[in-house]
Amino acid sequence: MTLRRPPRRALIAIVATIVVLAPLGFFWQRSLVPNDLSPMAMGYADYGGGPATAHDHHGTDVRQLTGPVDHKPDVVVDLVARQERFDIPGRGSTDGYTLNHTSPGPRIVAKHGDLVQVTLRNENVADGITLHWHGVDVPNAEDGVAGVTQDAVGPGQSFVYRFVAKDAGTYWYHSHQVSHEQVRKGLYGVLVVQPTPTDVVAAVHTYDKVRTVNGEYGERRVQAPGPIARVRLINTDNGPLAVWVDGAPYKVVAVDGTDVNGPTEVSGKSVLVTAGGRIDLEVPTAKAVRIGLGGGPTTLVIGEGDAPTGTEPRERVDLLSYGSPRPLGFDPAQATRSFRYGIGRRIGFFDGKPGLWWTINGHQFPDVPMFVVSEGDVVRMTIANTSGQVHPMHLHGHHVVVLSRDGVRATGSPWWTDSLNVEDKETYEVAFVADNPGIWMDHCHNLPHAAQGLVTHLMYAGVTTGYHLGGAPDNQPE
The missing domain is CATH 2.60.40.420 (Cupredoxins -  blue copper proteins)
Known part of the structure; x- marks a missing residue:
């Protein structure tokens, strides 16, 4: 029996298919996010021109960076998270998540200097939960980010947060586990420090x-x-x-x-x-x-x-020129680290899915820059957006001061912020002092964008974490 060779045209088609599919398969494989990923191992270190101290060191674990452990709290709050149907006055009922059977959850009120203790209990939220204190510069262990500062709190479990309300102001709290879904569906509340009559x-x-x-x-x-x-x-x-x-x-x-x-x-x-x-x-x-x-x-x-x-x-x-100037308390011109946070977008795969995906300095999550600092550094960061969409950028654990927008210098009251609106084709220069050791998320607070990879970390030399993204607790912060 004589085997017949495939026609030349068929061979060409087969080879062409391999030539096309092989690179696609390679990029598809590379795009897969590991199911058990340490924040210490992801991405690459960016030292911002400062000392190249390795960030995979054995140092202080984030679990040691807690609020006061032994002091009697001034404000004590118990919050029970549930997945259930609840009422929106003026509109009717909806399915979602509650804290103590309400959404928003109970308003937390504290005086300046109070020690706040919040016990979070998960009754039946299947994906697990955490609480992040948005805008409050808490110690790192109290930050409430699943896979970075704690494990997600599963059904039947609880977690205690303790921090001093050292800065008066308006804040809020929300879940940082599957946050793009849980916040939208109700897991949030208000925190006010030093309220007025x-x-x-x-x-x-x-x-x-x-x-x-x-x-x-x-x-x-x-x-x-x-x-x-x-x-x-x-x-x-x-x-x-x-x-x-x-x-x-x-x-x-x-x-x-x-x-x-x-x-x-x-x-x-x-x-x-x-x-x-x-x-x-x-x-x-x-x-x-x-x-x-x-x-x-x-x-x-x-x-x-x-x-x-x-x-x-x-x-x-325009907050760039609103109000009157006053001293910052540090000199941004004496920066010891300078970083660029360039937000872009490109076609490709993300975790095996084709589409248009966000990039940071040309890289896709998790192969993104990790901004490494040392305690006491004066840090400057340029945030440039060429992605085609607006991004509200949120750095945990710190407030930054805006120095300029599109090259125009800030002339008003110091514009201190933790959530900065960066429009497409806008460039901001910001600065801050690295004074809160830890591993801190630095991400877009359009939470679906963060879930699609627009997230990185500010990492302090000498700090490490044993928590992982994914893994047995299925930590999914965004």
Whole structure:
């Protein structure tokens, strides 16, 4: 029996198929994220021009970087997380997650210097949970990031967080395990340190396309707490939010928990609250005023009677020049480390899936730069976005000061922030002092973007972690 050779045309087709598929298979294989990945082993070290101290050392474990262990707490909170159906006043019920049967969870209030103790219990959240204290510069072990500072808290388990509320301001807390789903579906709450008698909290959150304020839909009303209200705005969503006041001028008195120096009166302008960000406004309330929250039916009216209804102003407060300068307390010109955080996008595979994926300095997660610092370093970072979309960038454990935007120097009050809105084709220069040892996430707070790989870490020399992404607890921080 004589075997017949395949026709020449068929051979060419087979070879062409191999030539095309072999590289695709190679890149597909390379894109797979290991199921048990140590933050110490991922990516590559970027020393920012400083000493090249290895970051895979044996040093202080993050579990040692705790809040006070033995002191009696001043504020004690127990939170039980559940997956269940709950009510959105003004809209109806929805399926999601709750803390103590509510979403948002209980408001936590502390005085400056209080030791806060929060016990988190997981009743039935199958994927596990954590709590991250967004904007609070806690010790690393209290940061609540699954796979980096702790394991996810599984059903029937609990975890205790302890930290000192050392900075007065407006903050919030949320899950950092499968966060792109759990936060959207309700695992979040408000934290206020050093409240004032004139406080009005406005936490904006969208449940399945239903925008709410403090968990309620539509026009919501609160009594005027006095002739002037401090309105604490919190954006818990994935995109930026324009906020304005109808019926009175206002002042921007704090950004991300830090007071603005020399705030001036604003009329006919909105202020942008980026995803994860907080802005405090000072608003006169002799007459009823309306807080516009990005447009749509959900607004917050302060006071009795009719309040004006307006549309989003065309002009916006520019925090780069708002307020009056004052000393920073350090000299960014004397930086000992300088990093670039370049956000891009490219076609390819991510964890085996084809598409357009985010890059950091040209690399895809987990092969991204790990920014290595030493305690006491003065750090400068350039954040450049050429990805085609806006990104709210959030560095854990630190506040940074904005030095410039697109080469224009900051001239107003020092703009201290932990959640920075970086538009497409924008470049920011920021600086900070490395004064909080640990391994800290530095990621986009559009949480689906983070789940797609727009995340890296700020790593201190001499600090290590034994926690892993994935693994038996299935740690999935984003």
